[in-house]
C-alpha cells in the first residue's frame with residue numbers, strides 16, 4: 132500500500148471531516164453571495180440566504196448550477212474575483228453552443244495541484260517517477276493539470292501532449308517513463324503502434340502505471356490494458372468546470388477518492404433532484420469548497436456514478452465514487468430504452484476475439500431506431516471461415532441484448548478499420564438528427 136501525501140487530511144476522522152465541510156460550506160455561501168451578482172440572484176429566486184445554511188444537510192436548500200449557466204454568463208459572469216486576481220483561464224470548446232471559461236486564482240491552481248499530488252501518491256508515484264503527460268496541453272485542462280500534480284510530488288514530467296505516437300514510444304524508452312497519463316483509447320492506440328514498431332511495452336519499457344480518463348471506460352478495458360502491458364491502470368476523474376482532472380482511485384482500486392475538504396459531493400436522482408442512498412446510482416453534483424475565482428455551488432456535472440462513504444482499506448476516509456457509468460447527456464435513447472456506450476464497451480471488451488476499437492451507429496428506419504455496433508476484430512479473431520464469423524457475430528449480438536435489453540445489428544470489421552483518435556474516441560455516430 133502506498134503512503135500518503137497529506138496523512139492528516141486524508142485520514143481525518145469522518146466526523147471531523149464533516150465539521151470541516153460544514154464550516155467551509157457556510158463561508159463559501161457567504162462568499163459567493165457577497166462576490167457574485169449571479170449567485171445573489173439565484174439565491175433570491177430560490178428564497179435562500181447565507182444565514183439559512185446552518186448544517187451540511189442545508190446544502191439541499193441551495194439552487195443547482197449547470198453548464199448552461201457558464202454558457203449564459205460567458206465569458207466571466209460567474210467569476211467571484213476581479214480579472215486582476217485571475218492567474219489562469221481554461222476554455223472548453225463544447226460540442227454544442229458557446230464555449231465555457233473557467234478562471235483560477237493562485238490558490239485555486241495550488242488546490243488543484245494538491246488534489247492531484249494526493250491522488251498520484253495514492254497510486255504509488257513519487258520523486259523517482261517519470262511521468263509522460265500525453266493529454267492535450269493548452270486550453271484543455273488535462274495536460275497542465277497532470278503536469279502540475281506530477282511536479283508537486285517531485286516526479287519528472289515529459290510534457291509531450293497528444294500525437295506523434297512513434298516519438299512518444301521512443302521517448303518512453305529513452306527517458307525511462309514509468310507513468311503515462313492519457314485517454315484510455317489513446318493508450319490502446321499507442322500499444323498498437325508500439326507493436327508495429329516491434330516494441331513491447333511490457334519488456335522494452337519501464338512503464339508501470341497508466342492514468343486514464345477524460346472518457347468513460349470499463350473495467351474490462353482496464354483488464355485488457357493490464358494484461359496486454361503488465362502495467363497498473365488507474366482511473367482519473369474531474370472536469371474543467373471544477374478545475375480539471377482531480378481525483379484517482381488509490382492502489383486498492385476501490386473507487387475514486389473525492390477529497391471532502393475540497394469538494395462536497397452529492398449523488399442525485401437526475402429526474403427528481405432528490406439525494407439517492409449510498410451505493411445507488413445517480414448524477415454527481417459537486418460544490419467546490421475552496422475555489423475562489425469561480426466557485427461552483429451544487430454543480431450538476433452530468434456524470435452518473437455511485438458514491439460510497441465507508442472509509443477505504445487504504446485508510447483514507449474521504450468519500451469514493453465508483454467508475455463513471457456515463458453521462459446523462461451521453462445516454463442514448465434507442466426505441467425508448469436507455470443505452471450507455473459504457474455498457475456496450477463492457478460487453479465487447481469481455482469477448483477475447485473482439486479488438487479494442489468499436490463504434491455505435493444509430494439510424495432511423497421509418498419510425499424505428501436501428502442500432503448497429505461496429506466491432507473491430509483482433510488479428511487472430513479474424514477468421515477466413517464464414518461459419519466462425521457468423522458464430523462470433525451471434526455471440527456478440529446475444530451478449531449485447533442480454534445487457535442492453537434491445538437488439539443491435541453487429542457489424543464485424545477487419546483490424547484497423549475504425550478511425551483512431553489521439554484525444555477522446557468518437558464512439559457514437561447518431562444519424563437520427565434528434
Ligand SMILES: [Zn+2]
Pocket residue numbers: 381382383385388443444445446447
Ligand atoms: Zn483508498
